[in-house]
Amino acid sequence: MPFSTKRTLGSPEITGDLGAKIALWLRPGDFIALTGPLGAGKTVLARAIISALGPSPEEVPSPSFTLVQHYPDLRLPAAHFDLYRISEQGELDELGIEDALEAGLVLVEWADRFESALPSDRLEIALEDTSPDMREAMLIGHGGWDARLRRSVDLAAFIDGAGWTHARRQWLKGDASTRAYERLVDPASGQSALVMNAPRGPDGPPVRDGLSYSRIAHLAEDVNAFVAVDRHLLALDLSAPQILAADTGRGFLLIEDLGNCLYGDLIASHSDLSAPYEAAVDALCRIHAAPPPDGLAIGDSKMHPLSRYDPAAMLIEVELLVDWAWPAWKGAPCPHDIREAYCDAWSNNLASLGGPEVLTLRDFHSPNLIWLPEREGAARAGLIDFQDAVIGHPAYDLVSLAQDARIDLPDGLERHIVDYWLACRPAHVADISRDHFEADYALLGAQRAAKIAGIFTRLAERDGKPDYLAHMPRVLEFLRANLVHPRLAEIADWFDEHVELELEIGRCAATA
Missing domain, CATH: 3.40.50.300 (P-loop containing nucleotide triphosphate hydrolases)
Structure with a gap:
């Protein structure tokens, strides 16, 4: 019935x-x-x-x-x-x-x-x-x-149980996930809050070693991850949203409304970006200064375990390029031997990734950053969409910020972001040399770009969201730029032999 x-x-x-x-x-x-x-x-x-x-x-x-x-x-x-x-x-x-x-x-x-x-x-x-x-x-x-x-x-x-029965409910544009958001506005006071509607995701079929993609890539499957990371960020005096009400069993959260001033809007309005991006890097430095915990508290007695962003997770993410982008570009699945060579090249490079470990938010870029100029210091960078946090390399969130897949940063800003972090980084991550860090930065930038190229193609082909393809030229430009680093020669050679990135960038730009 x-x-x-x-x-x-x-x-x-x-x-x-x-x-x-x-x-x-x-x-x-x-x-x-x-x-x-x-x-x-x-x-x-x-x-x-x-x-x-x-x-x-x-x-x-x-x-x-x-x-x-x-x-x-x-x-x-x-x-x-x-x-x-x-x-x-x-x-x-x-x-x-x-x-x-x-x-x-x-x-x-x-x-x-x-x-x-x-x-x-x-x-x-x-x-x-x-x-x-x-x-x-x-x-x-x-x-x-x-x-x-x-x-x-x-x-x-x-919503009724949280005391917002009479609120006006306004649709908000979501992200690439299955989460949905609404803004609640109290008609009497004008106060607002956001509702996150995040049903627990299905684990998905096993794809390798009996594990699903989400398990291998360490993706959050319920709102407990958001609650745990949110509590940790708030304890660091950062501007994560306060949680006003929660039903974690059903996947509903009522959270503080940090406003509409997304970093991407600042760029579109040609605002001065020095202060917002330095605040974002200050927030990263504060996160990196705290010892990476094995788990984060959800409540008084429940913990959310933090996984390590290991080579297996990063490898299955870059495989999205050959699984989704290759067929879209070539009109046929990637041949097995070529796919194996691709995975081998990445595996060899990812195995060499070392350095200090920090809490890594994974989607630290303009759609998930809100400018709060009325606050001070690092708290001026409002943080959202961090439920997939893991223990990883400090360069990952930095390259996510500086090589933004969604917007074009002004010339010179990427270099300023990296130099500012290198100058402000906490002591326990300062042991890594600048040259070593720059190599890790290039590797993780290439890894992220390859992953996103696959994700954006999948969103278009499988999920009926072609608008993401407008960002493909930018993403592939980042991939090409990072592959110039000598440490990535094996991966670069694979692309030189099998994928003409310049040609694909041109094709993507022509259809965007």
């Missing part, structure tokens, strides 16, 4: 609020089936959902006569269909519902007229009048929507 939940709609405002909440749940490929008699409010609710996907169109007319209205400029392109005047399957096929589903969201009024043709994964909203001034909406989750609807109900209960 599909999961269902009922809502009473006593006013246009309540209907609009329901539409806004439904809009928070939506993603490309979703199908909403609106059913109910004439005058039950199907168009009113569809209009509320579409308007909440903003920027709101000037008007959202009923598609009763046009049969379909398209809204391509919303954050999620939407198509609104009305099947009341459709009588045959052939007419239905000509409307283009399948094409619209590939592009974004589909809302269909009178969907029950062709129930056998509806997708198995859909949200059904059955509306009915219960009195002249009252309607009821029964939300029914079919297929994959069963679990999604249950989770939306659990999330609403979590």
